[in-house]
Amino acid sequence: MLQLSLSWLGLGPVSASPWLLLQLVGATWLLSQILSWIYDFYDNCCRLRCFPQPPKRNWFWGHRDLAKSNEEGLQLIEDMGRLFCDVYLWWLGPFYPILRLVHPNFVAPLLQAPATIIPKDMLFYSFLKPWLGVGLLLSAGEKWSHQRRLLTPAFHFDILKSYVKIFNRSADIMHAKWQRLASEGHTRLDMFEHISLMTLDSLQKCVFSFDSNCQEKPSEYITAILALSALVIKRCEQIFLHKDFLCYLTPDGRRFRKACRLVHDFTDAVIQERRRTLISQGSQDFLRAKAKAKTLDFIDVLLLAKDEDGKGLSDEDIRAEADTFMFAGEGLRNRQGSLHVRDLAGGPGSPRLAIFPMLFEVAGVGWGASYHEGAVDPLVLKYPRDPSLFGCPSGHDTTASGLSWVLYNLAKHPEYQERCRQEVQELLRDREPKEIEWDELAQLPFLTMCIKESLRLHPPVPGISRCCAQDVVLPDGRVIPKGNICVISIFGIHHNPSVWPDPEVYNPFRFDPESPQKRSPLAFIPFSAGPRNCIGQTFAMTEMKVVLALTLLRFRVLPDEEEPRRKPEIVLRAEGGLWLRVEPLRGGQQ
Numbered sequence: 099m100l101q102l103s104l105s106w107l108g109l110g111p112v113s114a115s116p117w118l119l120l121q122l123v124g125a126t127w128l129l130s131q132i133l134s135w136i137y138d139f140y141d142n143c144c145r146l147r148c149f150p151q152p153p154k155r156n157w158f159w160g161h162r163d164l165a166k167s168n169e170e171g172l173q174l175i176e177d178m179g180r181l182f183c184d185v186y187l188w189w190l191g192p193f194y195p196i197l198r199l200v201h202p203n204f205v206a207p208l209l210q211a212p213a214t215i216i217p218k219d220m221l222f223y224s225f226l227k228p229w230l231g232v233g234l235l236l237s238a239g240e241k242w243s244h245q246r247r248l249l250t251p252a253f254h255f256d257i258l259k260s261y262v263k264i265f266n267r268s269a270d271i272m273h274a275k276w277q278r279l280a281s282e283g284h285t286r287l288d289m290f291e292h293i294s295l296m297t298l299d300s301l302q303k304c305v306f307s308f309d310s311n312c313q314e315k316p317s318e319y320i321t322a323i324l325a326l327s328a329l330v331i332k333r334c335e336q337i338f339l340h341k342d343f344l345c346y347l348t349p350d351g352r353r354f355r356k357a358c359r360l361v362h363d364f365t366d367a368v369i370q371e372r373r374r375t376l377i378s379q380g381s382q383d384f385l386r387a388k389a390k391a392k393t394l395d396f397i398d399v400l401l402l403a404k405d406e407d408g409k410g411l412s413d414e415d416i417r418a419e420a421d422t423f424m425f426a427g428e429g430l431r432n433r434q435g436s437l438h439v440r441d442l443a444g445g446p447g448s449p450r451l452a453i454f455p456m457l458f459e460v461a462g463v464g465w466g467a468s469y470h471e472g473a474v475d476p477l478v479l480k481y482p483r484d485p486s487l488f489g490c491p492s493g494h495d496t497t498a499s500g501l502s503w504v505l506y507n508l509a510k511h512p513e514y515q516e517r518c519r520q521e522v523q524e525l526l527r528d529r530e531p532k533e534i535e536w537d538e539l540a541q542l543p544f545l546t547m548c549i550k551e552s553l554r555l556h557p558p559v560p561g562i563s564r565c566c567a568q569d570v571v572l573p574d575g576r577v578i579p580k581g582n583i584c585v586i587s588i589f590g591i592h593h594n595p596s597v598w599p600d601p602e603v604y605n606p607f608r609f610d611p612e613s614p615q616k617r618s619p620l621a622f623i624p625f626s627a628g629p630r631n632c633i634g635q636t637f638a639m640t641e642m643k644v645v646l647a648l649t650l651l652r653f654r655v656l657p658d659e660e661e662p663r664r665k666p667e668i669v670l671r672a673e674g675g676l677w678l679r680v681e682p683l684r685g686g687q688q
Contacts (some may be wrong), residue, residue, distance in 0.1 A: 116614075135625075139193065146195055150343035151187040152178060160189030168673065169663040172560075175587060177199075177599075179594045185572065188585075196583050198561075200590030202597060202620035203573050208564055208584055209620065209628035213238075216584075218630075219444045221340070222668075225330050229358050230425055231418030248403040249419065250410060252396055253633050255435075260394070260642060261304050265644040266533045268300040271313045272645075273652050280682050286658065288675035289502035290495075297497045298323065298332060300641065305396040305423050319364050322357040323424060329354045331667065365417045372397055373413065390453050394422055497560040498640050499669045500624075501645055502676045503556035504549050506662065507604050509655040509678050514606060518545045519650045532651060534644045542643060545650075547606040549642055553624040555604055560666040562588040588623055590668065597621050606628045654681045 154160050163175060165188070175198075175550040178186060184201040199205045208216050223236055230236060234245045251257065272292055279285040295313050298320055303531040329350055333339050376384045381402060388394045411419070421434050508515035515524045521544050526532050563585050570578040578584060593601045597617065598608070608615060626634035632638075647657075656679040662672035 107526045110418065137151060139321050142195070142579055144584075145577065146187055146197075148357070148576050149185060149187040149197060150182055151189070151473065152181075158192050160191050160194075163189050165190065166668055169264050169665075169682055171667055172589065172664050175212055175590050176593050177592045179587075181591070183594070184574075184594050184665040196585055197578055198587050198590065200587045200594050202591055202618035202623075205586050205591065205623075206618075206620055207570050207572060208566075208586060209623075209626065210451070211570070211628070213242075213630055216570070217567060218564065222330075225340075226425070228355070229326055229330075229361065230422045231414065233415070233418035233422035234423045235425075244405065245411075245415070245419070247405060248400070249633075250400040253637065254281050255636070257394075258637055261300075261637065262534065262536045262539075262640065262644060264300050264303045265641050266648065268296050268303070268313070269645045269648045271299065272296040273648065275313065276653065277681055277682055280653075280680055284679055284681045286677055288677050289505055290498055290532065290671055290676050293501050294495055294498040296645070297321075297495070297501075297641065301424055302311075303395075305420055306365075307397075308368070314506040322360045326354065326357045326361065327425070329357070338672065361421060362417065365420050366413070367415050368397060369413050369420070372401060376401055389577055396420065454573075495669045499556075499558035500553055500638070500642055502672075503558075503670070504552035504642070504646060505649065505655050505678060506657070506676055507549060507552045507555065509657045511604055514544075514548055514604075515650065518548055518646075521545055522647045522651045525647075526651065532648065534647050539640060539643050542647060543611065544606065545643060545647060546639075547609040549623070549639070549646065550605060550609040552610070554592045554598070554622055555602075556664070556670055557588045557592055557624045557625070558669050559626075561585050561587045572639075581627060586623075586626075588626075589670070591621065591623065651684055654683060655679070656681065 152161060152164065155163055163270050165171065166174070178198070179200045182200070185197055185199045186203045188196045188198050201206070217238065226683055227236055234242065234249055252376065272295075275292070279287065279529070299313050301312070302310055302312070310320060312320040332350060333345060333354075339345040339348065339351070346355065358533065379387060384398075385394075385402075388398060397416065397420060400411055400419055402410075404410045450519060450543070452563075508518065521542055525538055525541055526534075563583055565585060566578050566580055566582050567582050570584075574579065591597065595601050598621070607613075620627055625635040625638070658677040658679060660677070662676050665673045
């Protein structure tokens with residue numbers, strides 16, 4: 099038995115067991131942690147007093163009841179932007195402050211800071227790790243830098259322009275289905291559902307050179323992708339399932355793991371088969387075979403990629419990047435000023451020197467994904483009808499969101515729709531088949547203006563979150579304290595009346611290149627900006643231009659009788675789907 103001296107309290111020695119001492123030490127440590135947290139929290143609150151905030155309903159809930167993922171929530175963001183103009187404080191409960199930034203001058207210190215200073219808020223992304231692995235989206239530090247260097251060639255213009263043929267063919271399949279559905283002269287369609295499947299179809303061809311015919315018949319792989327995305331969103335909304343061990347005990351957790359296995363098995367099979375071919379043929383013969391067959395894809399680029407030391411990506415790394423591309427497609431982030439292809443080729447005499455120029459030459463020829471023209475024509479696909487499956491936070495859905503909302507805006511403004519149509523008709527006059535080519539995309543200036551204005555009015559990603567790893571000084575001298583979460587409200591910036599006059603008006607001439615407006619480069623950020631600027635924005639814009647041009651060439655879109663209610667999730671969608679009326683144009687069926 100130990101003797102504990104309490105003479106400093108005026109008491110004599112007291113017998114104390116080791117267990118009592120352990121409890122005392124533990125209680126002392128716990129008390130010190132609580133006091134430290136109280137001090138830090140109080141200090142943080144004092145430093146945040148310089149930021150205005152809307153009135154709270156009560157001290158416990160804070161502004162939580164004002165944070166709504168619906169039309170009213172977006173209108174509140176618009177109202178707050180008019181009231182506060184730049185940055186304001188938002189409390190989710192009594193202890194969780196969030197700073198929302200709605201002005202380009204005030205997001206600049208966050209977006210332009212190094213990723214190590216302003217990293218992503220990883221709560222949501224951690225739920226993706228069992229599915230996506232440690233790819234470019236989820237990696238950090240040196241691993242992220244290494245992956246970035248190896249991935250850069252996959253988004254080179256000479257690679258991307260080969261995707262245009264795939265975009266044309268995927269749009270053809272969707273439009274053929276629309277023609278059948280509108281056999282009586284018109285039909286009413288949910289744009290999100292049809293365009294999401296079309297963009298998934300394109301991605302699968304770009305990544306794997308695999309045609310699952312998912313627009314015409316159910317695909318097990320595509321169903322798994324949709325299910326995984328929906329389950330991640332559902333988990334985000336249920337705070338008690340944020341812990342892995344609790345999540346995987348639930349039916350949804352088991353569904354998630356089963357879908358992960360299916361997706362991983364598919365990707366692994368493609369990688370292993372392609373690597374065996376590469377080893378047996380050698381790099382040069384492999385590329386020549388790809389050139390002859392016109393089937394170079396994302397997996398091929400990753401298999402051939404090597405860094406300055408000749409080190410490539412492992413099969414696990416390639417799987418992570420391929421799965422990430424299917425999830426986050428055009429949302430992959432990269433640093434500005436990306437590495438040039440010559441930096442990856444090695445020095446003179448290096449065997450890698452000829453790989454990437456030849457790779458781009460192959461890609462420049464283009465490739466054709468198999469196109470099953472005699473497919474069965476089911477009018478209703480047997481994919482799960484859970485609407486969340488068509489509103490998941492995937493890269494294919496950011497493009498689907500952008501395309502759906504631009505069709506909605508053009509349906510509401512038939513004069514702009516007709517001008518876009520005339521521009522496309524003039525471009526493709528006397529040409530059969532009616533296909534958009536890479537070099538012609540620059541010849542669609544008004545259509546591009548309409549897309550950009552729609553991305554401003556209805557940004558596919560309403561906001562992004564960042565965690566401040568150190569104090570951040572704002573332009574007016576106020577400081578965001580270290581450790582706070584900041585929401586860069588893309589929607590708020592795009593609807594800020596101090597940045598955009600009449601922000602609720604759809605006006606494509608804001609982006610007229612012949613009369614440029616004097617505004618901050620961060621006033622329009624549908625693809626984010628800065629060190630984690632979207633490496634795939636050209637991919638996304640190219641697909642949107644091709645699909646929109648062909649759609650307006652073949653169909654007239656009209657607004658539905660019921661006005662859609664916007665629903666901000668990870669992507670901006672509409673409650674119950676974004677429904678439009680579609681009428682085939684005479685001679686529009688290709």
